[in-house]
Amino acid sequence: MGGERATRATDDRTALRVWVARPLPAGARTAERVAALGHRPLLAPVLDLAASGAPPPAGPFDALVLTSASAVPAVAVSPLAGLPAYCVGARTAAAARAAGLGPVQEAEGDARALAELIGGALPRGARLLHAAGRERKDEPGDTLAARGYRLTVWVAYAARPLPALPGPVAEALAGGGLDAALHYSRRSAATALGLARAAGREEAFRRVAHHCLSADVAAPLVAAGILSHVVAVRPDEDALLAGLDPIRTDSDAEASPGLRPGLERC
DSSP states (O other), X not given: OTTGGGGTTSSSOOOOEXXXXXXXXXXXXXXXXXXXXXXXXXXXXXXXXXXXXXXXXXXOOSEEEESOGGGHHHHHTSTTTTSOEEESSHHHHHHHHHTTOOSEEEOSSSHHHHHHHHHHHSOTTOEEEEEEESSOOSTTHHHHHHTTOEEEEEEEEEEEEOSSOOHHHHHHHHTTOOOEEEEOSHHHHHHHHHHXXXXXXXXXXXXXXXXXXXXXXXXXXXXXXXXXXXXXXXXXXXXXXXXXXXXXXTOSEEOOTXXXXXXXXX
C-alpha cells in the first residue's frame, strides 16, 4: 500500500525515523513516547507557541472553556484561574490541574464532546470565557452560542510559523531519512507542507507517511493530493501512535477514506 513506509519497522524490528512536528512543550512529551515505542524521533516543531500578551476580558464569567493546553499558562497567572474549567480532553485537563486551575472537567477529546459536557453541566445563558489561540476553529463556540450560552473569546496565545523548514528535517528529507511524520493540528500540517515546499523538499515530503490526529488535521494534505496517510480513529495520542505499530485488524489507526480511496484500514 502507498503508506507502506510507515510500517517498515514491524517484522525486522527496524526503528522508524519519525518527525514530531508538534510545538513545544507537548512535542517533547510526544518525542519521548515515540522513543519509548522503539522508534527514533526527530523533534522539530514548525510552530512556535507563545502567550499573546493580551489581558483577559473583565467578565464576570461562570466558567472557562479550554480547547488546548497551550492556553493554560496564561490562564494560570490571571484572575480567572479559580473558575471551573471545561477542557476538551485528558491532556488539556491534566495541564489545567497541574497549574492549579479548577475545578476541572474533561470531555472526550473533541469540540462536540466538549459542547455536550458543558450543555449537561451549565444552564443556558451561562457566561463562558474561551481561552484560545489566535487561529482557532468555529467549534465549540458555534454550538454553544446556538444553545444560548454567552461565549467570549480571549486570545491567550498565538502560534507563529517558523520562517524556514528546520535544518535537521531538510537534511533528513534530502537523504530519504524520514519514514513518518506526526501532525496534531491542521495549521501545523499546512505549515509543514508549506515550509517543505519553500525549501525544495516537497517531493520527499510527499513520500513520508503522514500520521494525523484527525481527518480535519489531514485536510491541508488532502487538498495538496498527498496520499500517504494514517488518520487516528480517535482524536487522541494513543490512537495516533498506535499507527506506528504493526498494522493489525484491531489497530487503533485507520486510513481516512478521503485519503486512501478503497482502503478501510491500513
